[in-house]
Amino acid sequence: MIIQIKKMNESIAKEILHWHYDPPYDFYNNDCSDDNIKELMNENFKAIVDEYNNLVGFFCVGEAAKVPAGYKFGVYHAELIDMxxxxxxxxxxxxxxxxYCTFILDSIKKQFGNTPIRLTVATFNKRAIHLYEKLGFVYEDIFTSEFGEFMTMIKHQ
Known part of the structure; x- marks a missing residue:
């Protein structure tokens, strides 16, 4: 699959917000609200499309990549690139x-150099955690929010 980054726009944001994952991944389903559209339109979000301009996914960096509840547990104390x-x-x-993830990591590295990358993932998502470990991420911390349990993982470039 040939993929490339595309600027996020309202049409792409709405398509993402209409995605529906099967349980237990339905945790990631969203409402297509004005607030959610506005969040995805933030300059830190990028769309990823294939060679036919079909939407493959998206990624974000910075504050948008953090789970707000993590702050009270101190998991975001280090100055890293959040993905x-x-x-x-x-x-x-x-x-x-x-x-897909290698493409995203390469894109982030081009922009931010060798700064370590941190991500936050729901602990039930064993499939994603296994993939992140294959990509070189290691467990850093764990915390809970009203939505569930999360872990942070770090990849040193």
């Missing part, structure tokens, strides 16, 4: 994850 991502539910579980 968040999502993949089209029609592509999840089909073997594209490693290539």
């Amino acid at each position: 968040g991502l999502g993949m089209n539910p029609h592509l999840v579980g089909k073997g594209y994850g490693f290539e």
Whole structure:
């Protein structure tokens, strides 16, 4: 699959917000509200499309990638590049994850150099955690919020 970054726009944001994941990944389903559209339109969010301009997923860096409850547990104390991502539910579980995440990591490295990257993932998402470990991320911390339990993982460049 040939993928590239595309600027986020309202149409893409709405498509993402209409994605529906099967349980237990329905945790990642969102409402297509004005606030959620506005959040995705933040300059820190980028869309990823394939060679046919089909939406493959998105990623974000910075504050948008953090789970706010993590602050009270001190998990975001270190100055790192925070990364968040999502993949089209029609592509999840089909073997594209490693290539997809490598593309995102390479893009972040081009922008930020060798600064370590941190991500936050729901602890139930064993499939994602396994992928992140294959990509070189290691467990750093764990915390809970009203939505569930999360872990932070770090990758040193």
